[in-house]
Amino acid sequence: MAKSDPEALERETGLKLMPKFDSNGLVTAVVTDTRTGLALMLAYMNEEALTLSVTTGEAHFYSRSRAEIWHKGGTSGNVLSIDEIRIDCDQDAIWVSATPKGHGAACHTGQKSCFYRRIVEKDGEIVLEHTGEKPLFDPKDVY
């Protein structure tokens, strides 16, 4: 891979930001909670959202459903204050380590994390199991 392709090699080893946006101009971004390591959410950034995230210190994404920049928490107050932001080896994924503000909930359901259900095998079937954590806010009161 990188061995025979100078651009891929620079992307993998260099210190130049050269994100590999997909055909829609997006890279995947995952957010984890700096204090607990809990994965909070997964979303997408375009170039503007990435720049805004780095320059403002608050997570910005690109909303595919609304086709616009999405300042996470802009409505609910649950902004994600960025502690560190990293990019992966082939520069097509972003990792944001953040501290949730407001209610401390990253999910629109009121849950702390969007990942509130485990995938488990039960009686030979693969099903979901709720972690049992209670929502931190009632979406009806916020949106």
Next chain:
Amino acid sequence: MAKSDPEALERETGLKLMPKFDSNGLVTAVVTDTRTGLALMLAYMNEEALTLSVTTGEAHFYSRSRAEIWHKGGTSGNVLSIDEIRIDCDQDAIWVSATPKGHGAACHTGQKSCFYRRIVEKDGEIVLEHTGEKPLFDPKDVY
């Protein structure tokens, strides 16, 4: 969203596994290190890779470049032993909390994590900065 769509509501609140695969039959999967919370890698799973991950307890992905199931660490020995696997609110993203085996490195570069560079603002420019961690193996010896 979920309010007016019974299937979306079941997907968000139910205990039935109903992943929202994209047009290529894939969902995004992020792996973090159970012990440290470090984001290790981001990849894709098709239905078979997801099932194999749950049933074997080792992370399996779908390699888009090789168009085949990819048992992570099958070649290098650096398998990811799954401690917990979760799905997000709209069931289009998977979170794997895992313990890296072998060299303890998840990245093909030998780094513990694929996310070995920070994105930082320096003199008004957005650039990368290496975390300074040393690779745990030499890719030349392994692949």
